[in-house]
Amino acid sequence: MPRTHPKGLIFSASKKENPINFSSMGIGARGTAIRNRISRAVFVPNRGVNFTDGNITVGMKSIISSLERINVAESGTSNTFTVKLDRQPLNKSALIIESGDTTEVKVHPKRVEFDRNNWNTPVTITVTGVDDTIDDANVDTYVKVSVLYGEDVKLIPVRNYDDEDSIQQIVFANLTNTTINKTEGSSASISVYLTKAPSGNTTISVTSDNTSAINSIATAVTFTPSDYNTPKTITLPIIDDEIDNTSARNVGLTFTESDTSRSSIITVNVDDNDVIGINHTTVPNFIYEGDSFIIDLSLSKIPEGNVGVITSTSDPSKFTVANASRTFTPANYNTTQNVQITANNGQFSTPEEVFDISFTFTAASGGGQYISTKTEQLIVYDSNKVYNTSIDSITVNEGDSFTFDVSLSTRPQAGNVVVEFNENANNRDLISDLTFTQSNWKIAQQVTVQTKVNGSTNNESDNLVLLQNVDDATPFVQKTISVTINHVAVSAPGITNITSANTNGAYNNGIISITIVFDEIVNVVTTDGTPSLALNSGGTATYVSGTGTDTLIFDYVIANGNNTADLDYSNTTALVLNGGTIKDADANDATITLVAPGQANSLGANKSLVVLTSNPVITVTGSNPETITEGTTYSDSGAAAVDALGTSLTVSTTNPVDTSTIGAYTVTYTATDAAGNNQTATRIVNVTASSNTVALTNPSTVNVVNSGGNKYVLNGGTTYNALTDYGLAIATYTLQNVPEAHPIAFLTSGNSNIAYAPVSTTTIIKVSGGGTSANANGDYYTFADENDNAINIANGDFKFMRGHTYEFQANGISSSHPFKVHFSGSDSSAIDGNSANITVSIPTSHSTTAGDLYYQCTVHSGMKANLSLFYKEVSESGETTASYDFYYGSVTVTVAGDFTSVSAYCYYHGYMGGKDLLVYSAS
Numbered sequence: 001m002p003r004t005h006p007k008g009l010i011f012s013a014s015k016k017e018n019p020i021n022f023s024s025m026g027i028g029a030r031g032t033a034i035r036n037r038i039s040r041a042v043f044v045p046n047r048g049v050n051f052t053d054g055n056i057t058v059g060m061k062s063i064i065s066s067l068e069r070i071n072v073a074e075s076g077t078s079n080t081f082t083v084k085l086d087r088q089p090l091n092k093s094a095l096i097i098e099s100g101d102t103t104e105v106k107v108h109p110k111r112v113e114f115d116r117n118n119w120n121t122p123v124t125i126t127v128t129g130v131d132d133t134i135d136d137a138n139v140d141t142y143v144k145v146s147v148l149y150g151e152d153v154k155l156i157p158v159r160n161y162d163d164e165d166s167i168q169q170i171v172f173a174n175l176t177n178t179t180i181n182k183t184e185g186s187s188a189s190i191s192v193y194l195t196k197a198p199s200g201n202t203t204i205s206v207t208s209d210n211t212s213a214i215n216s217i218a219t220a221v222t223f224t225p226s227d228y229n230t231p232k233t234i235t236l237p238i239i240d241d242e243i244d245n246t247s248a249r250n251v252g253l254t255f256t257e258s259d260t261s262r263s264s265i266i267t268v269n270v271d272d273n274d275v276i277g278i279n280h281t282t283v284p285n286f287i288y289e290g291d292s293f294i295i296d297l298s299l300s301k302i303p304e305g306n307v308g309v310i311t312s313t314s315d316p317s318k319f320t321v322a323n324a325s326r327t328f329t330p331a332n333y334n335t336t337q338n339v340q341i342t343a344n345n346g347q348f349s350t351p352e353e354v355f356d357i358s359f360t361f362t363a364a365s366g367g368g369q370y371i372s373t374k375t376e377q378l379i380v381y382d383s384n385k386v387y388n389t390s391i392d393s394i395t396v397n398e399g400d401s402f403t404f405d406v407s408l409s410t411r412p413q414a415g416n417v418v419v420e421f422n423e424n425a426n427n428r429d430l431i432s433d434l435t436f437t438q439s440n441w442k443i444a445q446q447v448t449v450q451t452k453v454n455g456s457t458n459n460e461s462d463n464l465v466l467l468q469n470v471d472d473a474t475p476f477v478q479k480t481i482s483v484t485i486n487h488v489a490v491s492a493p494g495i496t497n498i499t500s501a502n503t504n505g506a507y508n509n510g511i512i513s514i515t516i517v518f519d520e521i522v523n524v525v526t527t528d529g530t531p532s533l534a535l536n537s538g539g540t541a542t543y544v545s546g547t548g549t550d551t552l553i554f555d556y557v558i559a560n561g562n563n564t565a566d567l568d569y570s571n572t573t574a575l576v577l578n579g580g581t582i583k584d585a586d587a588n589d590a591t592i593t594l595v596a597p598g599q600a601n602s603l604g605a606n607k608s609l610v611v612l613t614s615n616p617v618i619t620v621t622g623s624n625p626e627t628i629t630e631g632t633t634y635s636d637s638g639a640a641a642v643d644a645l646g647t648s649l650t651v652s653t654t655n656p657v658d659t660s661t662i663g664a665y666t667v668t669y670t671a672t673d674a675a676g677n678n679q680t681a682t683r684i685v686n687v688t689a690s691s692n693t694v695a696l697t698n699p700s701t702v703n704v705v706n707s708g709g710n711k712y713v714l715n716g717g718t719t720y721n722a723l724t725d726y727g728l729a730i731a732t733y734t735l736q737n738v739p740e741a742h743p744i745a746f747l748t749s750g751n752s753n754i755a756y757a758p759v760s761t762t763t764i765i766k767v768s769g770g771g772t773s774a775n776a777n778g779d780y781y782t783f784a785d786e787n788d789n790a791i792n793i794a795n796g797d798f799k800f801m802r803g804h805t806y807e808f809q810a811n812g813i814s815s816s817h818p819f820k821v822h823f824s825g826s827d828s829s830a831i832d833g834n835s836a837n838i839t840v841s842i843p844t845s846h847s848t849t850a851g852d853l854y855y856q857c858t859v860h861s862g863m864k865a866n867l868s869l870f871y872k873e874v875s876e877s878g879e880t881t882a883s884y885d886f887y888y889g890s891v892t893v894t895v896a897g898d899f900t901s902v903s904a905y906c907y908y909h910g911y912m913g914g915k916d917l918l919v920y921s922a923s
């Protein structure tokens with residue numbers, strides 16, 4: 001026999017009863033019996049239990065839950081809800097969760113504890129269907145939630161779908177009622193599953209009885225025998241017809257399972273969301289009196305019948321509305337209809353007024369939903385364009401100032417309005433323009449007018465006119481303020497200020513313009529003399545211009561010897577007339593006594609002008625000249641400098657001292673004052689030979705050793721030392737064995753007490769052959785040394801030394817090509833065959849011009865080649881650029897007196913360690 005559920009419900013008659021809603025469960029007669037048994041439950045206010053699952057909110061006052069039912073199935077499906085407390089407990093609190101029938105449903109967890117920290121954190125309760133293996137149809141029971149040791153109890157209805165029933169059932173997992181409410185444009189999401197495993201794959205499809213509201217085409221889910229009890233969601237869009245309806249549409253949805261053709265039906269109540277509004281083009285923010293504008297109207301939705309729209313203003317007496325009433329039908333609801341609004345001339349008395357433009361629906365046929373009246377704001381500006389001023393006329397004394405306010409009567413139409421004022425330079429200072437914008441036009445701007453003392457003894461009439469520089473759409477009307485300037489007689493003009501137009505700074509020449517300002521206009525007469533101003537620099541400024549104004553100009557021409565740290569006049573009586581006069585218009589003599597120099601309004605107080613015409617003074621510190629030893633460190637002692645006023649200056653130093661090179665060096669000190677005057681001073685630093693100087697032997701053998709590159713070593717030495725130099729006394733020294741591969745020169749230019757020369761010997765050159773064409777090396781003959789080694793002359797491989805002798809020996813010269821040498825301006829004798837020799841001694845003064853030394857065939861002049869000299873220019877840092885002879889073999893060095901260090905230089909390889917190699921040594 002089927003069992004009756006739920007079991008063991010106990011209710012207290014002493015407590016207030018509240019019904020539990022188990023409506024629309026569709027559970028048959030047995031469900032009705034169960035519903036009758038638990039239809040009333042009693043709750044007492046206590047610490048509240050709060051249920052939350054999206055539909056439930058139950059607070060401390062024991063309000064019955066709006067949740068109608070939780071659905072599970074005997075196949076093991078579950079559903080959940082959450083619980084929490086509605087306020088913080090004093091200590092710990094616990095909720096007990098119990099199944100109303102453990103043979104139908106089980107719950108987890110069965111106990112939930114809360115404390116002062118987690119009381120408001122929801123805890124999930126899982127309800128799972130229990131398979132009782134009995135065909136007892138669908139069973140309705142409950143889950144009980146109660147406060148431990150309390151009296152607050154909540155019952156949550158639960159339906160457990162039977163899976164022993166031979167009939168397949170479709171379960172709506174997320175629905176507690178077969179009727180749901182939705183709004184147009186939303187969607188309905190329905191979660192479904194089956195109570196029994198199908199024999200194979202099966203689908204649940206949905207059909208709608210109103211496809212204009214819900215279209216369920218191609219909407220279906222598929223279940224397999226393994227996932228039949230896993231909920232799957234079908235989402236159905238609710239169509240928005242965008243038509244205004246006053247009543248809801250009821251749509252029946254039939255869910256059909258394909259395997260057994262079992263179906264279930266739910267009803268969706270679709271509420272209308274369409275409200276008709278008024279579309280219109282933008283109402284302008286503002287217009288001017290007399291302007292018109294057009295508004296285009298239409299409806300936002302299709303009405304059910306004809307609809308009227310009335311356009312009105314908040315003050316109909318000031319506006320004309322054309323086509324104020326417009327009618328729209330379902331056919332033309334979105335076709336625009338225009339309304340024209342005009343601001344009537346002569347109706348607006350204030351510069352700026354705000355009005356409402358309203359659009360109102362009239363009664364419509366067919367009913368419907370409509371927005372309330374729609375309102376836009378409009379500002380209307382006065383069209384009368386004038387300047388508002390705080391005064392229309394004024395009388396002032398000359399030299400006084402006055403102020404007044406200016407604003408516009410209405411808002412500019414086209415942009416900014418720039419107000420300028422007429423000029424009257426004789427009576428008043430220039431007035432700055434005013435700029436009014438579309439946002440500040442009604443804000444008063446203050447104008448200050450400074451009148452002048454113009455020297456006239458009469459009152460002046462001055463009309464101050466407000467003009468418009470930048471036109472608006474139409475210009476503002478000019479306004480004239482009448483100004484009367486009264487002449488005020490004064491006793492005597494006085495000096496108020498002395499300053500200069502020159503920029504602050506230091507000057508060493510030119511003109512400084514000094515201005516003396518009086519308290520009124522003065523006239524200067526220079527017929528009998530010109531006023532002048534004595535200055536503290538020793539100079540004088542002379543009057544040049546300014547008569548007829550209140551400012552006189554004096555020019556100060558800076559002269560040599562003028563110096564001052566702060567230019568000012570010399571004393572209070574520095575202004576001297578010198579026979580001239582300074583008077584005002586009333587013939588009063590000006591008071592020319594000055595304030596003390598440096599006080600307020602004096603030249604020195606107003607300006608910072610420095611006059612310096614004398615050069616700075618530089619004092620060299622320490623020894624001058626100074627002598628240091630080669631290879632030591634030189635630390636310059638520096639110098640001090642002051643300008644002509646005794647102010648210390650920065651000294652810049654140019655220090656070329658090279659302690660690795662013997663010689664005399666000049667250290668230069670430069671100082672420049674604030675006016676650009678500069679001065680220089682020098683110190684001579686002599687770098688002398690170091691203690692590594694060794695005496696040059698005589699004779700001295702020259703060796704070339706390899707020490708990081710070939711180096712010259714004298715005295716027959718075999719080791720190179722970079723700090724070693726050779727001392728020479730007054731004598732002639734012979735250097736022997738200078739290699740031909742390293743011909744040497746001594747860079748003696750500028751040293752008149754030392755010279756070098758070759759020791760003349762004879763070099764044998766054998767000459768043979770002779771032909772009409774040159775060899776590959778450019779020679780017309782064949783040459784060899786005394787050891788029969790071939791040498792090339794024409795291409796410069798073999799070079800000749802001035803002061804040396806060469807013997808050209810005939811060694812088979814063709815008799816038809818006699819050979820001669822041209823040197824020292826003339827030709828040698830000719831040789832040919834095997835006869836005779838030519839001895840050529842090239843003078844030390846022989847020309848170094850290319851082509852002045854050559855050989856030639858005496859018969860064929862074209863058979864010719866130039867001879868090259870061991871001679872070239874040397875240009876090195878620290879050396880005097882000059883041209884030198886280079887020698888090999890034996891070389892003499894003659895010392896006639898003291899000399900600065902001399903470098904040895906190789907024709908092919910430069911210094912070869914010979915920088916400053918020779919130094920003077922008296923002993």
